[in-house]
Amino acid sequence: MAQIGEAFDEAVDLLDRLVGFDTTSRNSNLALIEAVRAWLAERGIDSRISLDAEGRKANLHAVVGPRVAGGAALSAHVDCVPVDGQAWLADPFVLRRQDGRLIGRGTTDMKGFAACAIAMMPRYARLDLARPVHLLLTYDEETTGNGARALAPMLGTQEPPPGFCIVGEPTGMAPVIAQKGYASWDAIVTGLSGHSSRAGETANALHAAAEGIAWLAAEARRFAREGRRAEGFDPPFTTVHAGTCNAGSILNTVPDRADFTFEVRSLPGDDVAAVLRAFLDHMERVALAPLLPGGPRCTLRIAPRSVLPGFDLAEDSPLTLLMQRLTGRNSAGRVSYGTEAGLYQSAGIATIVCGPGHIAQAHQPEEWIAVSEIEACLDVLHRLGGTLVA
Numbered sequence: 001m002a003q004i005g006e007a008f009d010e011a012v013d014l015l016d017r018l019v020g021f022d023t024t025s026r027n028s029n030l031a032l033i034e035a036v037r038a039w040l041a042e043r044g045i046d047s048r049i050s051l052d053a054e055g056r057k058a059n060l061h062a063v064v065g066p067r068v069a070g071g072a073a074l075s076a077h078v079d080c081v082p083v084d085g086q087a088w089l090a091d092p093f094v095l096r097r098q099d100g101r102l103i104g105r106g107t108t109d110m111k112g113f114a115a116c117a118i119a120m121m122p123r124y125a126r127l128d129l130a131r132p133v134h135l136l137l138t139y140d141e142e143t144t145g146n147g148a149r150a151l152a153p154m155l156g157t158q159e160p161p162p163g164f165c166i167v168g169e170p171t172g173m174a175p176v177i178a179q180k181g182y183a184s185w186d187a188i189v190t191g192l193s194g195h196s197s198r199a200g201e202t203a204n205a206l207h208a209a210a211e212g213i214a215w216l217a218a219e220a221r222r223f224a225r226e227g228r229r230a231e232g233f234d235p236p237f238t239t240v241h242a243g244t245c246n247a248g249s250i251l252n253t254v255p256d257r258a259d260f261t262f263e264v265r266s267l268p269g270d271d272v273a274a275v276l277r278a279f280l281d282h283m284e285r286v287a288l289a290p291l292l293p294g295g296p297r298c299t300l301r302i303a304p305r306s307v308l309p310g311f312d313l314a315e316d317s318p319l320t321l322l323m324q325r326l327t328g329r330n331s332a333g334r335v336s337y338g339t340e341a342g343l344y345q346s347a348g349i350a351t352i353v354c355g356p357g358h359i360a361q362a363h364q365p366e367e368w369i370a371v372s373e374i375e376a377c378l379d380v381l382h383r384l385g386g387t388l389v390a
Contacts, residue, residue, distance in 0.1 A: 004378040007119050011374055012102065014039070015115035016095040018078065019104035025079040025143040028056040032078055036060060036118060036137060043122040047135075048158065050151065057139040059151045063159055064121055065129030070163035071388055073134035073155070073349070074381070075148070075340060076114035077141030080106035086365035101368040108357035112369045113168025116356065116377045123385065130390040134162045141340055144306045148340035152347040164319045165344045166384075168355030170362055170369075173376045175323040175332045176353035180233060181310035182338035183272045184263035186303045187212065189288075192296040193256035202254040203296040206247040209258035211287035212300075213242045215279060216262050230267045232334035238266045239336070240275065261305065265336055268312040309342030311351060319350045326383045327354065335359070354380075 021032040037047045040062055047062040065071060083092045083105055090096060092105040102112070117135055124133045134155070138147030155161045169176075189212075191205035220240040227237040240262070247258035266272045280302070288298040313320055313332075320332055337359060344351040356373035 004375065004382055007123060007378050007382070008375060011115045011119040011378060014118050015102060015107065015111055015374075018111040018115055019095045019106055020093055022093050023079050023106070024082050025140055026082070029078055029139050030056065030058055033058045033060050033137065039118065040121060043125070045121055045125060050154065052139065052146065052150070057147070059139060059147050060135070060137040061151065061154075062121060062135040063132050064125040065127075065132035065388070067160055068131065069160035071129070071131035071133055072384060073136055073162035073165040073344070074117040074120075075136040075138065075165055075167045075344065076110050076117060077138045077147060077340065078111065078114055079139050079142050079147075080109065080111070081142050081363050083365070088365050092367075097371075100371050102371060102374070103366055103368040105367055107367055107369040108170045109359075109362035109367070110169055110355060110357075112170075112357055112374060113355040113377060116374060116381060117168065120378070120381045120385070123382075124388075127385055127388070128390045129385075129388050131163065131388045133385070133388065134159075136165075138340065145308045145338075145340060145343060148343045152343045152349070155347060155349065162349060164350040164352070165341075166323070167339050167341045167344070167351060167353045168377070169339045169353050170355055170357035170359050171333065171335070171353055172358050173327050173354060173356055173373065173380060174329055175320060175327060176335050177313040177315060177317075177320050177332040178232070178268060178334040179310050179339055179341060179353065180238070180336045181266040181268070181272060181342065182263065182306065182308040183266070183276075184261060184305040185276075186305055187260050187262065188301045189258045189298050190301070191254070191256045191258075191298040194254050196252045196254055199254065200292045200295055203256070203290060203298045204254050205258040205298055206255045208283070208287045208298040208300075209245060209247060209260050212279065212283050213245065213260060213262075215282045215287070216240050216242045219275065219278070228267060228270060230334070233267065233336055235336070238264065238270045240264050265338070266310065268310045306338075308338040308340070309346055311342040311345040313345075313350065313352055317350065319352050322387065323352050323354055326380050326387075
């Protein structure tokens, strides 16, 4: 790994700068994107910036090498999850180095990979590349996936498209060739309030929401008991989960509103739309029904939060074999968490997930990535460059 010494120092410096931007998904990421654009520009690399509809967030797309179809794309989201309520020992937006670890929000998920990819771009530019390298930085992966959802279809419209994409989510630098699909929703139940002693004249939104949540829990048990299995995923079946519920203010008043959220993490091939249809049918037939015939009825409004398609890459695909060779692994994994890989694959770009760090450290207080993981990532990216030269 002697070739990566200088790149390592630069990657850690970049990680320090990236962590210093609080890009929690509720915030703008424009300051970070502008800092990366300026850093690349100082080294002779132009970037294309694309804004979201509100102009508060941006994707960045940079290319080095010949403007031809093919080559590699390195993709990283630069938003992170909140630190609210977590027990950090120091400022989570100031990088700390301790006992072989780099500590700070987003170090693993996934500014560590972003820093490595950015650091490598000038090095790729100095190679005699026959095929280009694309750098893709996106917003809102942790919430809606809208950054990559907007960027993926643009690849190939203003530049020839990359031949494949590496999404650098934390896998311990092990190639991941499939992920579950992810879909989540906000559900808002509206009822009719009143004194709890006059229940026949009211519509209890909390009761209706509880009926819906109970159905979701039963559906989760059904998938666990009899759902289709796909080995390599953990767990190896589709999962259903209700995550939040808010309703009511005082016991003797019937709540007229209840909000809850739920998600489905589906095996490739399982029909998420069928789960949603069955849920809505249950809500209509059972959960929203009035307490007494002719009484007031609850209503349901549902809105998608995030939809990330799953992806599935063949074990013997050229991209799988390439990443196994670059990483020195002879196997490929599957994961249950969501990434942007399915969005790139849906745009016709062969995609694999492989990046430094481990998902167990992601979203945690004192989030950290091992120094050795940064070194391993840079080594793989260095090897990747060697496959793209003339």
